[in-house]
Amino acid sequence: MTDPRELYQQVILEHNKKPRNFGKLDPCTHHAEGHNPLCGDQLELSLIVENGLVADIKFQGSGCAIDVASASLMTGIVKGKSVAEAEAMVAQFRGMVRGELDPATQAPLLGRLTLFSGVKDLPSRVKCAILPWATLHAALKGEEEASTE
Amino acid sequence: MSATLQPLDITAIRRDFPLLSRVLNGKPVIYLDSAVSGQMPLCAIxxxxxxxxxxxxxxxxxxxxxxxxxxxxxxxxxxxxxxxxxxxxxxxxxxxxxxxxxxxxxxxxxxxxxxxxxxxxxxxxxxxxxxxxxxxxxxxxxxxxxxxxxxxxxxxxxxxxxxxxxxxxxxxxxxxxxxxxxxxxxxxxxxxxxxxxxxxxxxxxxxxxxxxxxxxxxxxxxxxxxxxxxxxxxxxxxxxxxxxxxxxxxxxxxxxxxxxxxxxxxxxxxxxxxxxxxxxxxxxxxxxxxxxxxxxxxxNLGLDRIAAQEHDLLVYATERLERIPGLRILGKARDKASVISFVVEGIHPHDMGSLLDGEGVVIRAGHHCAQPLMARYNVPATTRASFAYFNTREDIDVLVSAVEKAIELFK
Structure with a gap:
């Protein structure tokens, strides 16, 4: 991919415009804040984990379209999944946008989120796509902060 | 003095900067990022x-x-x-x-x-x-x-x-x-x-x-x-x-x-x-x-001639960018150098930066190492185009149409 327009597909643009699961869960069982010092993106995740399942999850913050769409789609896909599955998705997503995993064969849990695979060709934007996932990983591990640095 | 100022021969000047004839992502490079780093002329290299x-x-x-x-x-x-x-x-x-x-x-x-x-x-x-x-x-x-x-x-x-x-x-x-x-x-x-x-x-x-x-x-x-x-x-x-x-x-x-x-x-x-x-x-x-x-x-180029060329670019770019609906220029001082920061409603500067990059337009998107100033204007970042003496009005036309294309995509 040499044209960044290929990454800005309708799904990403639409989730950027109307992010799902936007807001804050209060009370929640897990919580973390993520920031990308390079570009100033920030994101706050709150989760309710019950019986090893992500029962609910919301995010808020501000960032670029890649970041916001990634957070919106992530919250949608992990909701109802087990913590172990969510962590496996984190690993697959990270590997995919870094170009280490083939989206067609090595990211089976991600479903349509493989549309982010094009980010690997925009190295400066990889951190934007990863930020929500890094924050999810931090929240599930009980850490309050995640950074893409 | 300015009345007799001979304008710069931009075509000749551009030959002194090999990078300006590079093609990136299939597009000719439009270098509008001199505030990040100025290009070096061949003689200095x-x-x-x-x-x-x-x-x-x-x-x-x-x-x-x-x-x-x-x-x-x-x-x-x-x-x-x-x-x-x-x-x-x-x-x-x-x-x-x-x-x-x-x-x-x-x-x-x-x-x-x-x-x-x-x-x-x-x-x-x-x-x-x-x-x-x-x-x-x-x-x-x-x-x-x-x-x-x-x-x-x-x-x-x-x-x-x-x-x-x-x-x-x-x-x-x-x-x-x-x-x-x-x-x-x-x-x-x-x-x-x-x-x-x-x-x-x-x-x-x-x-x-x-x-x-x-x-x-x-x-x-x-x-x-x-x-x-x-x-x-x-x-x-x-x-x-x-x-x-x-x-x-x-x-x-x-x-x-x-x-x-x-x-x-x-x-x-x-x-x-x-x-x-x-x-x-x-x-x-x-x-x-x-x-x-x-x-x-x-x-040798003459600092006054450089200033005149850059001022022309600043005026032209300001006028063209201001006409784009939803685009806001930050910084409207009476006395300005050829640097234009802008934000576009609904498009994060980093998305704008990537999309402009795809058009060969090199600009800076970010906080420009001035986070307190970003906070003053209540924006996370801006897109910034900066012009040097080797830039032309045509470069600005490419910038403007790339910005319009990005806005169209995000509609």
């Missing part, structure tokens, strides 16, 4: 290569012909900087790695000497982090306070606030000559006069000014004036600090090491006079000589 190929050694070392030759070239470049800034003496020009190092040098020598607990330092709301953080660190170390000159929404300093902000505890005022985000050209001569009237010395960050306007440090009466070579069509890793000789002589040395000493015994070391005492270790010799060549190049 070749001068550096010649030094490395035929003349490479060290300076101020020994009696070899080669070393003497390198020293002469290196010191001749210092003289070119002196002339460029209008300094009285070449002894007032200290080589540094760039603006950042120059400011840190002043903070840690001059600053550490004069600032005591309870004192105040004054900066402006439109400073680059390089002209904030060294003062913050100094203030923290000394128990001093950092105060900020506010700006208007248009991006001009509120000079009336100076009367109140400057107190008998103010030990230094540090202000940028030209804002790297807003493009504002600050009335530094007036600021310096006001500060001096209250006995306060002034450091001017000239990083964004020297590429665009003629600077005369004696006319400004600046105590310190700093800039980076790479914003001035020179290489990275070289810059300069101008300091009034009386200040430089009174300041303690900074880094210790070779080159900056007069004699060393186990009991005591004595130091070189300024500027030598601030120049420990082997300097970036090729870079200094390359900067000298770049200054010659700019001198």
């Amino acid at each position: 070749e001068r550096m290569a010649k030094y490395e190929r035929d003349e490479h050694t060290n300076v101020h070392r020994g009696v070899s012909t080669l070393s003497q030759e390198a020293t002469d070239f290196y010191e001749a470049a210092r003289e070119k900087v002196r002339r460029f800034l209008g300094a009285a003496s070449v002894r007032e020009i200290v080589w540094t790695r760039g603006t950042t190092e120059a400011i840190n040098l002043v903070a840690q020598t001059f600053g550490r000497t004069v600032v005591k607990a309870g004192d105040e330092l004054l900066v402006s709301a439109m400073e680059h982090h390089a002209n904030i953080v060294p003062w913050q660190m100094l203030a923290q170390e000394k128990g001093a306070t950092l105060k900020v000159i506010p700006i208007t929404d248009d991006g001009e300093l509120i000079l009336e606030s100076l009367d109140e902000l400057i107190t008998e505890r103010t030990k230094l005022l540090a202000v940028t000559h030209v804002s790297n985000v807003l493009g504002t050209v600050n009335p530094v001569k007036e600021i310096i006069a006001r500060a001096h009237a209250r006995g306060v010395p002034v450091l001017v960050d000239g990083a964004q000014a020297v590429p665009h306007l003629k600077v005369d440090v004696q006319d400004l009466d600046a105590d310190f004036y700093v800039f980076s070579g790479h914003k001035l069509s020179g290489p990275t890793g070289i810059g300069a600090l101008y300091g009034k000789l009386a200040h430089l002589e009174a300041m303690p040395p900074w880094h210790g090491g070779g080159n900056m000493i007069r004699s060393v015994t186990w009991e005591k070391t004595t130091y070189m006079a300024a500027p030598g005492k601030f120049e420990a270790g082997t300097p970036p010799i090729a870079a200094a000589i390359g900067l000298g060549a770049a200054l010659d190049y700019l001198g």
Whole structure:
């Protein structure tokens, strides 16, 4: 991919415009804040984990379209999944946008989120796509902060 | 004078910059990022290569012909900087790695000497982090306070606030000559006069000014004036600090090491006079000589002709960008350099940056190392286009249509 327009597909643009699961869960069982010092993106995740399942999850913050769409789609896909599955998705997503995993064969849990695979060709934007996932990983591990640095 | 000003031959000038004929992502490069780093003309690149190929050694070392030759070239470049800034003496020009190092040098020598607990330092709301953080660190170390000159929404300093902000505890005022985000050209001569009237010395960050306007440090009466070579069509890793000789002589040395000493015994070391005492270790010799060549190049083009070309681009780009619905330009000072920051409703500057990049348009998207200023305007970042003398109106047309395309995509 040499044209960044290929990454800005309708799904990403639409989730950027109307992010799902936007807001804050209060009370929640897990919580973390993520920031990308390079570009100033920030994101706050709150989760309710019950019986090893992500029962609910919301995010808020501000960032670029890649970041916001990634957070919106992530919250949608992990909701109802087990913590172990969510962590496996984190690993697959990270590997995919870094170009280490083939989206067609090595990211089976991600479903349509493989549309982010094009980010690997925009190295400066990889951190934007990863930020929500890094924050999810931090929240599930009980850490309050995640950074893409 | 401007009536008889011959315009620059841009077509010929562009041939001096090989990068401008590169193709990136299938698109010809439109370089609108000179505020990040200016492109180097071939003559400066070749001068550096010649030094490395035929003349490479060290300076101020020994009696070899080669070393003497390198020293002469290196010191001749210092003289070119002196002339460029209008300094009285070449002894007032200290080589540094760039603006950042120059400011840190002043903070840690001059600053550490004069600032005591309870004192105040004054900066402006439109400073680059390089002209904030060294003062913050100094203030923290000394128990001093950092105060900020506010700006208007248009991006001009509120000079009336100076009367109140400057107190008998103010030990230094540090202000940028030209804002790297807003493009504002600050009335530094007036600021310096006001500060001096209250006995306060002034450091001017000239990083964004020297590429665009003629600077005369004696006319400004600046105590310190700093800039980076790479914003001035020179290489990275070289810059300069101008300091009034009386200040430089009174300041303690900074880094210790070779080159900056007069004699060393186990009991005591004595130091070189300024500027030598601030120049420990082997300097970036090729870079200094390359900067000298770049200054010659700019001198031949003529700073007034450069300014005229850039002003034309600024006016044209402002007019065209302002017509785009949803686009807002940050910084509408009456006196501006050719730097335009903008935000577009509903499109994050990083998305805009990636999409423009895909069109071959090189701009900067981000906080521009000016986070307090971003907070002042309540934006996370901006997209910034900056124009140099080799840019054309056609370059701006490409920028405008790429911005319109991005807006269309995000609709």
